Amino acid sequence: MGVLTAVLLGGRALAAETTYGVGTQALPLQQSGGTARAMSMGSAVVAVEQGSASLLWNPAGLSKMSCKEIAVHHNSGLGDTVQEIFIFGMPLGTVKEEGKGGSMGGLAASIGYVNYGGFTGTDATGQETGNYNAGDYSVSLGWGKEFLPGLSGGVAVKGMQSNFASKVYSTYTTDIGLLWKVVPSLDLGVSYSNFSLYDKIGEPASGLRLGAGWTIDKHWLLAASSELQNKAMKRIQLGTEYLIGNVDEKANVLALRAGYQLSYPSRELGALAGLTWGLGYTLTKSVAIDYAMLPTGDLGISHRVSLTYKFGCPKKHRAPAPVAAVAAPEPVVLKSIDLEDSHFDFDSSKLKPQGMEALRENVELLKKNPKAQVRVAGYTSMSGTKEYNQRLSERRAAAVRDYLVAQGGIKQSRIT
Structure with missing residues (x-):
């Protein structure tokens, strides 16, 4: 299993790379949130509202969904690796106002697939034993709800399966999270990811995520978070997003994003490793497309593209136009x-x-x-x-x- 994990990570381990227990790196790409917006902001999104994509980072954010959503998230790079994630989300109960979520919270489900391409197997003496294909599958279901004014909680249950040649390995985990709107411009988030329920592959990397999101104004967002993984990588993540366009109507809006992720121990993937950037464009209130580019040193560049379609949104209540007082007509x-x-x-x-x-x-x-x-x-x-x-x-x-x-x-x- 140790040899398989090294192959899935894209090549041989570097000389200075710290080695962890084999089980801590199981299903590596299925654990990464494959949304372009999140990755272009350095993954510093634990406290950032993301609609249905909150399922991948902090399920408490599902409580803010006011529209139904269908989203496709694509990841390519790292050799022949291709990852696809499909997510459907919807508010539950009555939605009184956009951005407030349903009276019974929000629900989201995802299906994911990773194709690692073909590999040539060898035995202990180095003799080729044949060609193999490898891939992972994942499903998840999450729910979030606002329990107190400004305080939301959420939970997600995930199942993952890895296929290599004729071998099949599976694991089941859960995520829990909280999201607190301290003041209108500041959100704090915390989640625990991949609490193991059952596994036959080795425990996926799990741990605590902490984050904050500061909305400076309706155009500019700053975010920061950290990951404290058990027996694995520790990370500090910073990200920003700046919106240009008609943000009030959420149409024809260009998003400029950048982020940085500092990992410990260092992965030593090159000078630009850890730096991320990307763009997003909201064509209409219903359709948005996002792109992210992640340099990974000798492993190349990872490209992520997300397409989101929203529907069934509540109509925006507009204040009635003031009516000029009309003088009573003179009696006839x-x-x-x-x-x-x-x-x-x-x-x-x-x-x-x-x-x-x-x-x-x-x-x-x-x-x-x-x-x-x-x-x-x-x-x-x-x-x-x-x-x-x-x-x-x-x-x-x-x-x-x-x-x-x-x-x-x-x-x-x-x-x-």
């Missing part, structure tokens, strides 16, 4: 009733018969036009003082109004 006055001094008894508000006749004509007109209103004005002769005439005109106007209401059946609200 069909006719103004003007009664002269001769329509009333002298120095009185009592109507004469000719005054009543004039009002009856207006009553008929008002009944034929039920939406029309009537304006009543009272007049007096020029004799008498101004104050006395004003009071008399007001009494005469009131007498006309009373007649229209009592005798004509006109609503008082129609009379001004």
Whole structure:
């Protein structure tokens, strides 16, 4: 099994390379998160929201999914090695707002495959024994949910199988994680990866991941994390992402990314080993493509490409446009009733018969036009003082109004 592991890692071990127990390096590529965005940021994404790809790093991040997602992650390089990961994720329950996740959390599942190409086998004396093919398969299922405001937890169960010639080896592990939004701009994350449930190949590298993500503004993200693996590599990871474009609508957005990964003990793969960079482009709110390039010294360059499609997203609630206040329309006055001094008894508000006749004509007109209103004005002769005439005109106007209401059946609200 030790010989097989060395072959899968891409060649002979370097003279200064530290040797670990054989089991700690089982299924090496299946343990690496194969997303272009994560790898271009130096893998410093333990506390970074990644949608369905959170399944590969910190399952607590699945609690933030507000859309359904289908994603394909491709990795090529390191000789003839090719890796493919397919992920489907979806929120569970009601999604009230984008970025808040489902009321019952989020669920994601993945299928992965690594093809290491063909190999020539030899026996203990160096004689060739034939050609062999090698490959790994993996499946995983994870769930995350926000249990307290700002605090989410998640768990993922994984199964992995390695095939070499006629041999088949398998292992089952689990990941657990927490994600805490300390303040709107700062997230902290922790996860434990590859806790062994059952294995027939040797325990995969497991250990603790700690991370932080700082959103400086809506364009710029800084991230840092570390890996403390049992009996294996220790890593410090730094990454950044800068967005250019319409980030509010999440369309036509260009992402510039870079990262660095410092490993201990050093893998001595060359001066650029550990440095990562990449690009991403969000074509629409639904479609995004990402690319990452990872120099690995003498082993060449690893290229990663991710394609993500989102659908079933909640509609963004827009505040209604302010409506200008509309002044109430002036009442429609069909006719103004003007009664002269001769329509009333002298120095009185009592109507004469000719005054009543004039009002009856207006009553008929008002009944034929039920939406029309009537304006009543009272007049007096020029004799008498101004104050006395004003009071008399007001009494005469009131007498006309009373007649229209009592005798004509006109609503008082129609009379001004």
